[in-house]
Amino acid sequence: MPKMIWARFGFAMGALLVLLAGCMGREKDGTIASEQAEAFLAGESYATTGGWSKVSSGAEHTCAIAENGTLWCWGENDYGQLGDGTTAEKLSPTQIGSSQNWVSISAGGYHTCAKNANNELFCWGANDRGQLGDGTGVDRNYPSQLNSDMDWASVSAGQYHTCAKKTSGAIFCWGDNSKSQLGDGTFEDRYSPTRIGNSKDWVSISAGGAHTCARKKDKTLWCWGATVGKNKPAKVNNETDWASVSSGWNHICAKKTDKTLWCWGENEYAQLGLGNTIDMKNPRQVGKSKDWKSVDAGGAHTCAKKTNGALYCWGRNYYGQLGVGDAGIRYVPTRVGILYDWALVSAGESHTCATKIDGTLYCFGSNLSSQLGIGLRANKNTPSVIDSDTNWAFVQAGYNHTCATKKDLSIFCWGSNAYGQLGIGNNLNQNSPAQVGTSTDWASFSSGWYHTCALKTNGTRFCFGLNNYGQLGDQTNVMRISPIQSDTLTSWNSVSGGYYHSCALKNDNTLWCFGLNSDGQIGDGTTVNRNSPVQVGTNSDWAQVSSGSYHTCAKKTSAELFCWGKNHRGQLGNGTTDPSKVPTRVNPDTDWDAVSSGASHTCAKKNNGTLWCWGYNNYGQLGLGDTADKHSPSQVGLDADWKFISAGIYHTCAIKNSGTLFCWGRNDYAQLGDGSYAMQSSPVQVGTDSDWAMVSLGLDYTCGLKNTGKILCWGNNAEGQLGDQSAWRDLPQLIPKP
DSSP: OOOOOOOOOOOOOOSSBOOOOOOTTSOOOSSBOHHHHHHHHTTOOOOOTTSEEEEEEOSSEEEEEETTSOEEEEEOOTTSTTOSSSOOOEEEEEEOSSOOOEEEEEEOSSEEEEEETTSOEEEEEOOTTSTTOSSSOOOEEEEEEOOSOOOEEEEEEOSSEEEEEETTSOEEEEEOOTTSTTOSSSOOOEEEEEEOSSOOOEEEEEEOSSEEEEEETTSOEEEEETTTTEEEEEEOTTOSOEEEEEEOSSEEEEEETTSOEEEEEOOTTSTTOSSSOOOEEEEEEOSSOOOEEEEEEOSSEEEEEETTSOEEEEEOOTTSTTOSSSOOOEEEEEEOSSOSOEEEEEEOSSEEEEEETTSOEEEEEEOTTSTTOSSOOSSEEEEEESSSOOOEEEEEEOSSEEEEEETTSOEEEEEOOTTSTTOSSSOOOEEEEEEOSSOOOEEEEEEOSSEEEEEETTSOEEEEEOOTTSTTOSSSOOOEEEEEEOOSOOOEEEEEEOSSEEEEEETTSOEEEEEOOTTSTTOSSSOOOEEEEEESSSOOOEEEEEEOSSEEEEEETTSOEEEEEOOTTSTTOSSSOOOEEEEEESOSOOOEEEEEEOSSEEEEEETTSOEEEEEOOTTSTTOSSSOOOEEEEEEOSSOOOEEEEEEOSSEEEEEETTSOEEEEEOOTTOTTOSSSOOOEEEEEEOSSOOOEEEEEEOSSEEEEEETTSOEEEEEOOTTSTTOSSOSEEEEEEEEOOO
């Protein structure tokens, strides 16, 4: 079944004058597409020397029609929604068939519908709720004609449902009806077109997430489904001056004949443009302007064009889908660029595409499924360089953020920044390295799950990010978005960030921990949370520490290994599943060289180059060829040439003396880097390179440093954690002419 989305998906199409439409959720006028209606009546014309005439943004895919009538799609294709006969993702526009008589297109959640010049209707993609209308419920990866009718005037693909208007003015809907979004008075899914009422005076229709809106010839507006709580078309107030409507995921925007703009529905991300995040049950005017020409409601953002050709967007901007140059939310309409040449706009789930009056096409926002069509894949299944720099010295992955130091001792971070864990003074995610302040005296750092701690060359400690359990160790529980000196000490030597706790060593080899202590992971014999460092025991012979999820492991100068905290999967390695509030020796061995604590598993290397892992093993992250938990150290293979080890949350990677890299464990986001998505319970080599210097693992991604000073990352890039700028674009990107 298609996954849940933020999408909104209406699409306007002209029936008699197929002039232009294509933008989801814009006016669905039966005679002239809404955005072009006024231009047509005013005698305006749109030159299309740029090659594109229409565009429609779906959840994670995009489709467009070229000026020669050919159809092109790109992006996610898991359900065949691109229509190219495959289910393979496409990084750039791909022609669908050879027909040159396509006149309108509507990209929905995970399906697509289009009309040709013969007024025939075709749909393809996901069909689990009957949204293709062919009566089968079977997915199609190629355009499949709906029926033999040749009187379809317009179509609008919603999340899991579709609605269309005929030239007679009658409307039909089909697909998911769990929220009565079909408007037939029931909650039953429909696998074939179902007539909605008996009226023949409908002029436009817009299908949203789980609701639908339509406009009549008398300029009255009618809505039904989840957002309005009606199971049949219900009139919106009693006004008779509605000019167009666009249905978003859970919000609605509409334009009146006086060119004022009105929005209502959910407003969690300020998608209504009212300057607040308060939901509205009834239409509310957006500002005071009376010069709006068209509007398109997206997943949780909205874009609209003014009569002077200027483009404005507002609402959720997590992936830069507003096109304003950053990822910050906008509460009121915000100008996109400075030009006045925008023609059409189509807002998808987390991306936006728009054409200019010369027919050029631009897209911006999320590119996780290649929906921008810029030829780049955001998620990577093999190592990919983050930039051209060759002066990187160290890299470490957190949960969904990454930090690295350069040879000049500066620190850069990128990825998720919801809690300020990047330390750049705000909460905006970054899809490329952003410098942390201007200092060039950072000695070391450690990326925790949602926080980061760093040490300067003078031995001072700075932490930033989430601090709900005191994991920053600054005697508060206040979140920090910039590096704040945690105390006045100048004796800190190294630091390790875990889930909600941190541990650090001093120059005198004493060990100190702080943060969450629910399972004794602080190691002070209690379960009391600490927002300032507390010493672990009284010993001063600690050599290295590694903080995991709810456990901690550390090595002594004697090469003995100790672990403490939660032990439900045997991650302490002491042969039991009993937790410990104080350091507990792993075994009698005194030849441990280095240790790395994952979420609920642990791996360590011995002085003889052998590698050992224990704890949780459901994804094969122990590398032992099976998925059984181990409560004590178990050797990974027979090799004795391991050089570096990093235990992640559900996967593990290690480097050999030869400089070759091996990974194993969970691989659903290709975090193992072997080009596949298959779980591996034994070490598999990552490529053939033999110049890896270090590796670090996040939730479902991996980053490594080469001897050349280059950083390469792979796996999930949803938060920009791979740092190569491919996850999103926050400024309009030109899509080449077909």
